[in-house]
Amino acid sequence: MPDAFVARSLEEIRFWSRIMKEHSLFLRLGFRCEDTTLINEANQFYSIFENIENRANQFTAGTDPNVIRKFNEEVHNAVSHIWVFKRMILQLILTCQLPGANNFPLLVDHTSREANYFRNRLAELNAGRLDPLPDAIINENVFFLRIMADHAKFISHLLDPSERKLVDQANEFSHDFDQLLYQAVDLDSMRPQSQTLPMLDQFLDQNRVSVVALRDFKKTARDLIEACRIKSIIHPLLADHVYREAEHFLEIIDMFELSLTGKKN
Numbered sequence: 001m002p003d004a005f006v007a008r009s010l011e012e013i014r015f016w017s018r019i020m021k022e023h024s025l026f027l028r029l030g031f032r033c034e035d036t037t038l039i040n041e042a043n044q045f046y047s048i049f050e051n052i053e054n055r056a057n058q059f060t061a062g063t064d065p066n067v068i069r070k071f072n073e074e075v076h077n078a079v080s081h082i083w084v085f086k087r088m089i090l091q092l093i094l095t096c097q098l099p100g101a102n103n104f105p106l107l108v109d110h111t112s113r114e115a116n117y118f119r120n121r122l123a124e125l126n127a128g129r130l131d132p133l134p135d136a137i138i139n140e141n142v143f144f145l146r147i148m149a150d151h152a153k154f155i156s157h158l159l160d161p162s163e164r165k166l167v168d169q170a171n172e173f174s175h176d177f178d179q180l181l182y183q184a185v186d187l188d189s190m191r192p193q194s195q196t197l198p199m200l201d202q203f204l205d206q207n208r209v210s211v212v213a214l215r216d217f218k219k220t221a222r223d224l225i226e227a228c229r230i231k232s233i234i235h236p237l238l239a240d241h242v243y244r245e246a247e248h249f250l251e252i253i254d255m256f257e258l259s260l261t262g263k264k265n
């Protein structure tokens with residue numbers, strides 16, 4: 001009988017350690033060449049999360065849960081450190097100490113929110129405490145809708161201004177997700193009365209439609225960037241990274257749908 005705790009822990013770590021590794025790369029690319037201390041620190045985080053990712057891939061569903069519990073703690077510690085690093089960079093940017101560097105403050109904040117999310121997941125897994133389903137549905141959607149809205153803004157701002165049609169499309173997604181986020185926040189403040197099965201089901205259905213559209217847009221953008229067909233300063237790996245995060249959100253929505261209604265979408 002495979003251990004659900006082990007399986008869940010490994011899934012989260014495999015997904016998010018690659019994400020943390022890539023954040024280290026994106027942050028490094030945005031520093032100025034004279035910022036050697038920051039560049040070295042980013043490179044160290046890259047190695048740390050690459051190592052965690054490799055080890056997570058070597059463990060299996062049959063690994064001793066006690067080994068995984070210790071591993072979760074170790075990863076939690078590494079994620080706390082990268083969170084501090086990201087907030088320190090945000091501090092430097094917002095106090096204008098990195099003039100000319102190329103990381104948007106919102107992007108740095110965004111990656112720190114993802115680190116914080118990952119850290120909380122690990123703590124919850126080790127404590128064996130998960131939100132009840134109706135709370136999890138609202139909390140996860142509030143988190144991920146904001147992440148998706150940010151991605152649309154990053155894409156819009158990193159495309160070349162001459163790519164007018166694509167910039168328009170990205171801005172439409174940004175607006176769409178801002179609206180969905182506010183709907184989620186409204187549903188949140190109406191808790192627990194808002195947590196009826198039909199309301200939550202409709203909430204998931206509506207969010208899914210927009211996430212599928214955004215996921216497809218990101219996939220197209222990624223393919224166009226990889227084929228060098230459009231003008232932008234988006235690293236191909238960043239395009240793929242935001243695409244994978246949308247896929248991940250879709251998997252979460254589908255898992256909720258299944259738990260809520262017993263039906264696969």
Ligand SMILES: [Fe+2]
Pocket residue numbers: 019023111114241245
């Ligand atoms: Fe990310």
Ligand SMILES: [Fe+2]
Pocket residue numbers: 110114147151242245
């Ligand atoms: Fe993201």
